[in-house]
Amino acid sequence: MEISANSKSLTITSSDLTRRELLTVTAVTTGGALIGGQLMPGVISPATAQSAGAATAPLNVVLRVNGTEHRLALDARTTLLDALREHLHLTGSKKGCGLGQCGACTVLMDGKRVKSCLSLAALVEGREITTIEGLAQGEQLHPLQTAFIERDAFQCGYCTSGQIMAGVACIAEGHAGSPQDIRDWMSGNLCRCGAYDHIVAAIQDAARATGSVRGG
Amino acid sequence: MHPFILDRPRDLSAALAFRAQAGRNDAPAEYIAGGTDMVQLLQENVRRPERLVSLAGLLDNRIEVGLQGLRFGAAATMAEVAAHAGVIEQFPVISEALLNSASPQVRNQATMGGNLLQRSRCPYFRDVGYSACNKRAPGSGCAAIGGENRWHAVLGTSENCIAANASDVAVALVALDAAVEVRAAGTQRTVPLIDFYRLPGATPHIETVLEPGEVIAAITMPANPAARRSHYLKVRDRASFEFAVVSAAVALEMDGTRIRQARIALGGVGTKPWRVPRVEAALAGANLDPATLRPAAALAAEGAQGRGHNDFKIELMQRAIVRAVQTAGGRA
Numbered sequence: 001m002e003i004s005a006n007s008k009s010l011t012i013t014s015s016d017l018t019r020r021e022l023l024t025v026t027a028v029t030t031g032g033a034l035i036g037g038q039l040m041p042g043v044i045s046p047a048t049a050q051s052a053g054a055a056t057a058p059l060n061v062v063l064r065v066n067g068t069e070h071r072l073a074l075d076a077r078t079t080l081l082d083a084l085r086e087h088l089h090l091t092g093s094k095k096g097c098g099l100g101q102c103g104a105c106t107v108l109m110d111g112k113r114v115k116s117c118l119s120l121a122a123l124v125e126g127r128e129i130t131t132i133e134g135l136a137q138g139e140q141l142h143p144l145q146t147a148f149i150e151r152d153a154f155q156c157g158y159c160t161s162g163q164i165m166a167g168v169a170c171i172a173e174g175h176a177g178s179p180q181d182i183r184d185w186m187s188g189n190l191c192r193c194g195a196y197d198h199i200v201a202a203i204q205d206a207a208r209a210t211g212s213v214r215g216g
Numbered sequence: 217m218h219p220f221i222l223d224r225p226r227d228l229s230a231a232l233a234f235r236a237q238a239g240r241n242d243a244p245a246e247y248i249a250g251g252t253d254m255v256q257l258l259q260e261n262v263r264r265p266e267r268l269v270s271l272a273g274l275l276d277n278r279i280e281v282g283l284q285g286l287r288f289g290a291a292a293t294m295a296e297v298a299a300h301a302g303v304i305e306q307f308p309v310i311s312e313a314l315l316n317s318a319s320p321q322v323r324n325q326a327t328m329g330g331n332l333l334q335r336s337r338c339p340y341f342r343d344v345g346y347s348a349c350n351k352r353a354p355g356s357g358c359a360a361i362g363g364e365n366r367w368h369a370v371l372g373t374s375e376n377c378i379a380a381n382a383s384d385v386a387v388a389l390v391a392l393d394a395a396v397e398v399r400a401a402g403t404q405r406t407v408p409l410i411d412f413y414r415l416p417g418a419t420p421h422i423e424t425v426l427e428p429g430e431v432i433a434a435i436t437m438p439a440n441p442a443a444r445r446s447h448y449l450k451v452r453d454r455a456s457f458e459f460a461v462v463s464a465a466v467a468l469e470m471d472g473t474r475i476r477q478a479r480i481a482l483g484g485v486g487t488k489p490w491r492v493p494r495v496e497a498a499l500a501g502a503n504l505d506p507a508t509l510r511p512a513a514a515l516a517a518e519g520a521q522g523r524g525h526n527d528f529k530i531e532l533m534q535r536a537i538v539r540a541v542q543t544a545g546g547r548a
Contacts, residue, residue, distance in 0.1 A: 059222060076222035076268070079255065099256050100322060112295075112324045118255045119325065122222055123248070123272045166321065173320075187456035188319025 061122045065090065066134025074121055081105040083121035084131060092132035092161045096190075103189030106162040107131050113169035115188070132161035135168065143209045144168050147202035155193035163189050167203045176207035218264035228274045228431075232401040235269050235429045247271050247431060249291065250326040252318075253334040261344050262335070262352060275329065276434060281306055285439040290329030290432045294318070294385070297328060307437070308547075309446035309465050313388040316450045319457050329432035332386055332396065332409070333424065337459055338368065338379035350376045351420040366525035367461070370533075372487035377420030378523060380484055381413065382459050387483035388448055389435065390491055391465040397434040398426065404433070413488035420487075442467035442479055445547045449540035451484075451532060460484035462532045464540040475499050478541065482516065485533050492516045495537060504545040506538055513537040 058073035063083060072087050081098075084090045084107070096102035098117050105116040108130040116129075135142045144167050147153070154160045166189045170176050175185035182200045191199065225231040235245050244266040248254045257263040276289025281302030288297055297303055298314035314323065317331075340346045340359040348357035360368050360378050369380040386409065394409045412424055426432075437443075446467035452458040463483035469476040478499040482490040498512035513534040520530045 076220060077217045077258070098259055100252060100319075103319065103321065106321055109324075113321045114325050115252075115319075115321045118252045118322070120222065120248070120251060120255065122224065123251065123270050169320070175320075184456050185320055187454075188321045 059122045062125050063088070063121060063129060064127065065129045066131060067128075072121070076120070076122060078121045079117050080107070080119040080121045080124055080129070081116035084116060084129075090131050090133050093165075094158055094161060096158070096162075101190070102159070102162075103166060104159050104162040106165040106189065108165060108169060111169075111172070113166050130165075132165060135164070142168065142206075144171070144202065144206040147205040147209070148199075151198045151202040151205065152195075153198040153202040154191075154195050159189060159191045159193075163191065163199055167199070167206070170203060171207045171210060176203050179204065217258045218261060220258075220265050221267045223267060223269045224272070225269065225274065228271075228399075229401060231269050231271055231274055232399070232429055232431065234267070235431075245269060249275070249330045250293065251330075252322050252326040253330060257335060257342075260342060262342060271431065275327075275431070277327075279303070283439060286310075286437040287434055288328055289434050291327050294323040294326050294328065294331060295320070297385075298323065305444070307388075307392065307443045307446065309388040309391065309443070309448045309467060310385060312448035313384040313450075313463075313465060316448060316456075317384045328385070328435055329396075331383055332389075332412070332432060332435070333426075334383055335423070336379035337382040339364070341379055351379055351416075351423075354419070354421045361523055364525060365523045367459070367484075368523060368526050369487045370485050370520040370522050370526055370529050371482075371490050372415050373521060373523075374416045374418065374420070374487075376418055377416035377487065379416070379420065379487060381486060381488050383489070384448065384450060384460060384463060384483055386413075386489045387463055387481045388446075388465040389437065390489040391467055391479045391481035392437050392440055392443055392446070393479075394435055394437040396432045397436060398430050399433040400427065400430040406436070409435075410489065410491055416487050440467065440479075442469040442477060445470060445544050447540050447544040447547065449536055449543065451536055462529055462536050464533070464536040466537070466540040466544045468541065468544045470545060473503055475502050475504075475541075475545065480516075480537060480541075482533055482537070485520070485529050492537075494518065499541065504542050506542070509538045509541055510534070513541075 059076055061072045061074045063070045070088055074083060081093055081095055084093050093107055093116055094104035096104035100115045100118040106113050107116045109127045144164050148164060166186055170185045176182050179200050182203050223234055235247060246265040246268055248268050249271040275291035277291035279288040279292050279297055279300045286307055294314045298311045304311045338360055340349050341351045346359045348359040350358055358377055368378040390410045395406050396409055396412055398405050398407055414422055448465050450460050450463040452460050460483045462485055465481045467479040478496045480492050480495055494515040495512050498515055502508045516533055516537060517530050522530055
């Protein structure tokens with residue numbers, strides 16, 4: 001996989017970078033860009049093709065997360081969620097069920113919300129992934145992050161990053177027009193603490209704040 | 217998760233060549249597209265392919281609505297089809313069935329082809345802790361017959377399997393005579409969706425007529441005067457993000473206040489999406505009065521067999537038909 005000369009890419013394997021070290025490195029390299037189209041699905045270089053009979057040999061996978069490109073060597077079984085958490089040490093996305101039922105792993109892929117536990121990392125090359133870590137603009141929280149704090153929209157916090165990522169998409173889709181709409185369109189995110197009322201209120205607040213309230 | 221080789225072919229012909237080397241269903245090689253069902257099955261060791269062949273980026277995802285009817289590529293996502301203005305306007309039952317399926321996240325990921333091929337939600341099939349499941353391990357028995365079978369089918373069952381088909385949109389598609397375009401290396405055929413699914417019989421592990429190496433390339437549906445006046449009613453244990461206990465897809469062609477022609481398929485009750493032609497025939501010329509609709513709906517129960525916990529579905533599906541017909545009939 002060829003990368004443009006001025007792009008800043010990272011090669012990170014499962015070697016044990018601490019989260020703080022990783023955050024420092026990614027802060028320096030943020031802004032790296034790819035030559036358009038080179039990572040489109042279906043354009044797989046020979047280097048990333050896998051030879052038969054090597055089921056456990058790692059695959060070379062290039063993931064683009066929060067605007068930064070990462071080169072990883074991953075077992076084929078690695079889900080996007082595990083790649084984010086265990087290899088990129090972006091632990092904001094949570095693993096609840098690992099089966100697409102709880103929504104704690106929700107991230108945005110090309111701007112659309114998905115359950116990262118249901119995607120194999122090697123099959124989302126070229127997609128733009130946004131995690132909770134990529135939502136704020138520097139120190140400026142996203143309006144929905146602010147609204148979650150103001151509305152006390154969590155107790156234990158485990159589902160919160162998934163709720164916020166799903167809520168950001170819910171607002172952007174225009175599905176935050178009424179509490180009923182929000183409940184329906186947020187049903188893929190479970191909260192075992194039962195903070196649903198506050199979550200709905202926070203999403204309503206943020207939808208108003210961003211002027212994105214549209215009909216169902 | 218069992219180890220597998222992941223192939224990411226550059227084009228469809230390469231993908232078809234890979235898969236053609238393997239056998240049917242739980243064979244050593246499997247396709248993966250959106251992955252929302254496959255990854256669950258892999259995680260739970262229900263499927264243990266030696267090789268996984270990715271279809272990502274290889275299949276058509278266009279959605280076309282025109283005078284000839286509806287056609288969408290198998291790679292179109294559930295969310296894309298559900299939100300398509302032409303689908304909403306001319307085939308509302310399809311959009312409704314999709315929007316009542318899964319969660320917004322899964323609908324963004326799951327493809328239409330994959331939706332039609334999702335495996336049963338029978339909890340015994342999904343849990344390898346149970347040894348008896350003819351669908352997962354042919355010849356091992358059926359834990360659902362005589363077990364917890366509230367979610368299971370009452371129509372099209374056999375002594376070997378009573379697992380219900382879980383797709384909502386397949387029910388809507390069957391009601392409107394949809395077909396699937398099936399491709400293999402060098403060949404293409406079209407199969408009516410209702411014939412695409414097999415009854416379990418003695419081979420519940422073989423769920424469709426797909427041969428090794430074949431994929432669903434597209435889904436097509438003829439233009440239909442009843443399609444605009446259509447509705448999907450889903451009865452379930454939660455208001456959202458839950459599979460159907462019973463569902464009814466109804467499309468009506470009206471003649472004033474009377475039904476000229478009805479098309480009805482049921483979900484949650486059959487081992488495959490279940491069309492009810494006798495009910496449809498009985499509704500021809502009927503008005504929307506419940507007293508008229510109930511005897512016609514009762515014909516759906518012909519051949520139904522409950523297994524204890526799911527006995528209630530036989531009555532519930534008749535009521536679902538009545539309500540769905542009334543709702544569709546009330547549409548302009």
